[in-house]
Amino acid sequence: MRALRIAAAVELVTLAALLVNLFTVHTEAVSSLGGPLHGTAYLTVIALTWATTPVNTTRGTRSRSVIPGVGGLLVLRRHRRGAHRRRPADIR
Incomplete structure (x- = not known):
């Protein structure tokens, strides 16, 4: 469960960072780092849940x-x- 908590938090934070970046300065470095990190956290959440x-x-x-x-x-x-x-x- 600890790994799922960490992955869920990373997924949420990276999505927020990507959206803030998209609607403000749209720095390419943030997109290049945040996109794959968010995708990895997203897939990790799905895999750990299943x-x-x-x-x-x-x-x-x-x-x-x-x-x-x-x-x-x-x-x-x-x-x-x-x-x-x-x-x-x-309960048995």
């Missing part, structure tokens, strides 16, 4: 990971909620 989320979890957890920028944060929130709420059939 690798760590069991198939029988709440519907939509895995699909939330593909939302750019905030998908990782939504998955973390869903994991946090799921950890506190368990169905009686899950």
Whole structure:
């Protein structure tokens, strides 16, 4: 979960930096560094979500990971909620 938290934070920060750069000065160096970094963080969030989320979890957890920028944060929130709420059939 720690790796997912880090990747989600990097994804969000790099997206924000890219958008601020796009709408202000549009420096090519920021785009050249931030673009691949954001893409890598985005793919890492998706891969970690699919690798760590069991198939029988709440519907939509895995699909939330593909939302750019905030998908990782939504998955973390869903994991946090799921950890506190368990169905009686899950506890044996």
